[in-house]
Amino acid sequence: MILDVQNLGVTARDGSPLVSDVSFRLEPGERLSLIGESGSGKSLTSFAITGLLPDGLTATGSVELANVQVVGAKERALVPLRGRTASTVFQEPLTALDPLMRLGAQVAEPLRRHLGLRGAALRDAVHAALEEVRLPDPERIARAYPHEISGGQRQRVAIAAALACRPQLLIADEPTTALDVTVQAQILDLIQRLQREFETAVIMITHDLGVVAELADQVLVMYAGKPVEVADSRTIYYGPHHPYTKGLIESIPSASSIGHQLRPITGQPPSLINLPRGCSFHPRCPYVMPQCRSDIPPLEPIGAAEHLSACFLPETALGFSEESERLRGAAAGVPLAGASAGAADAETTNSPSATGRASA
Numbered sequence: 001m002i003l004d005v006q007n008l009g010v011t012a013r014d015g016s017p018l019v020s021d022v023s024f025r026l027e028p029g030e031r032l033s034l035i036g037e038s039g040s041g042k043s044l045t046s047f048a049i050t051g052l053l054p055d056g057l058t059a060t061g062s063v064e065l066a067n068v069q070v071v072g073a074k075e076r077a078l079v080p081l082r083g084r085t086a087s088t089v090f091q092e093p094l095t096a097l098d099p100l101m102r103l104g105a106q107v108a109e110p111l112r113r114h115l116g117l118r119g120a121a122l123r124d125a126v127h128a129a130l131e132e133v134r135l136p137d138p139e140r141i142a143r144a145y146p147h148e149i150s151g152g153q154r155q156r157v158a159i160a161a162a163l164a165c166r167p168q169l170l171i172a173d174e175p176t177t178a179l180d181v182t183v184q185a186q187i188l189d190l191i192q193r194l195q196r197e198f199e200t201a202v203i204m205i206t207h208d209l210g211v212v213a214e215l216a217d218q219v220l221v222m223y224a225g226k227p228v229e230v231a232d233s234r235t236i237y238y239g240p241h242h243p244y245t246k247g248l249i250e251s252i253p254s255a256s257s258i259g260h261q262l263r264p265i266t267g268q269p270p271s272l273i274n275l276p277r278g279c280s281f282h283p284r285c286p287y288v289m290p291q292c293r294s295d296i297p298p299l300e301p302i303g304a305a306e307h308l309s310a311c312f313l314p315e316t317a318l319g320f321s322e323e324s325e326r327l328r329g330a331a332a333g334v335p336l337a338g339a340s341a342g343a344a345d346a347e348t349t350n351s352p353s354a355t356g357r358a359s360a
Contacts, residue, residue: 002026002168002201003049003086007061008071010044010053010225016273018057019044019225021299024218026201028168033204033216033233035248039269041225042205046171049203050086051078066168083110087162091174093154097146104130104142107161114165129160133190152183159190166198173205188214209252213237221245224280225272227299230308241302241309243285246318279311287313 003026010019019041026032034042048059051070063070066085070078087110090096097106107126111117117125123142130138133156146154155175162170172191176184192215195202204215212219212233219236221229221244229242240246247265267284270276276283282292291312299310 001064002028002066004064005049005062008045008048008063009060010041010048011058011060012273013056013058014273017225018272019048021226022061022220022222023227024220024230026169026203028201029195029199031195031202031204031215031217033206033212033219034222035206035209035212035219036222037207037248037269039272040222041272042222043173044225045222046088046173046203046205049171050082050088051075052082052088080114083162083167084114084165085167086169086171087165087167088171088173089155089158089162089175091177093151093158094146096158097154099146101145102142103144103146103149103157107142107157107164110161110165125164129164130157132163132194133157133160135160152179152186155179155183155187156190159187159194163194163198163200167200169201169203170195171203171205174207175204176206176208176211191215209237209248221248224270224275226280226310227308228281228310230299231306235307239307240318241307241313241315242281242311243287243313243318244281247284287318 003024005025006023008019008022009017011017022041022045024032034045036042044053044057047053049063049065049070051059051073053059059071061071065081068077068081068085070081097103104123104126107129108117108122111122111125111129115125126142127138130141135141135153135156141149141153141157146157149157159175170191175191176187179187188211191202191204194200202215204211206212216233219229219231219233220227221236221242223244229236229240229245231239236245237249240249244265247263250263251265252262265284270280270283278294279285279288279292279297282288285292289312295312297310297312299308301307302309302315
């Protein structure tokens with residue numbers, strides 16, 4: 001096992017909980033997506049996994065990365081893990097890359113630190129890493145500064161640096177934000193190809209459910225800093241249980257939705273330091289019940305043991321209209337044949353081993 005996260009939490013200096021009760025496991029080659037609106041706690045979760053929380057924030061619970069306990073560890077114990085065991089690709093490469101360093105030097109840094117490469121061997125490894133992400137003329141790119149290449153090329157350089165030492169875990173935090181559609185598709189194809197080639201486990205952080213359909217085996221939906229639903233990607237699309245998940249899916253725009261009104265989730269996410277009583281989603285939920293306003297629903301199995309939901313609704317999937325079914329299928333690129341709005345057939349899940357197994 002590469003990563004074992006149990007009851008992970010993140011608290012502010014005043015004790016306010018910003019992330020709570022996050023649990024999942026990842027094996028080599030498994031792909032997990034964290035989804036939710038901005039402010040749901042996705043990035044804070046990833047920072048806690050690698051011990052990169054900003055000053056004033058504290059992680060609780062347990063995070064074992066390659067059998068090293070990250071929570072509470074000293075910085076010197078975590079430095080060898082970053083870039084070698086786990087790497088992160090951030091959403092904005094122009095700010096992730098040092099504007100005063102040549103790109104080759106930035107790709108070389110993890111190779112020098114973790115693999116001890118020097119001289120010609122280091123230079124060859126840098127060029128090979130840039131070739132791996134299909135950048136044209138790696139020698140020219142290596143000599144360039146970040147502002148001298150395009151946004152898509154900068155993101156490829158960031159991926160090359162992240163994967164240079166063949167990490168066991170890649171965390172991709174909104175890696176295609178601000179890129180045009182064509183470049184976005186190229187970056188996603190690149191991550192998929194490298195993930196398959198190196199058997200790298202991937203955590204994809206995104207609010208784009210089209211990306212989830214293409215790149216994730218298992219999905220963890222977060223709202224107000226807590227997991228609200230966990231399932232394989234097919235179940236999330238065709239048999240969601242939590243109203244928030246349903247709302248996210250019905251908000252997907254696509255070419256097929258032209259002329260049809262989208263169904264956005266009403267209202268705004270709550271402040272993490274001033275959460276409503278009971279279920280945090282109840283002020284925006286069209287299915288709200290009196291119990292939702294007073295009690296916090298636990299994350300527990302819904303039907304299949306590996307489908308978890310934090311909702312008081314009965315154990316039946318929420319229905320979609322026929323038009324919504326068609327639009328979701330087009331947006332996700334997932335065929336509707338043999339699928340229903342109910343729970344997904346266990347034999348058609350994306351991974352026979354139920355990848356990214358989550359526990360309540």
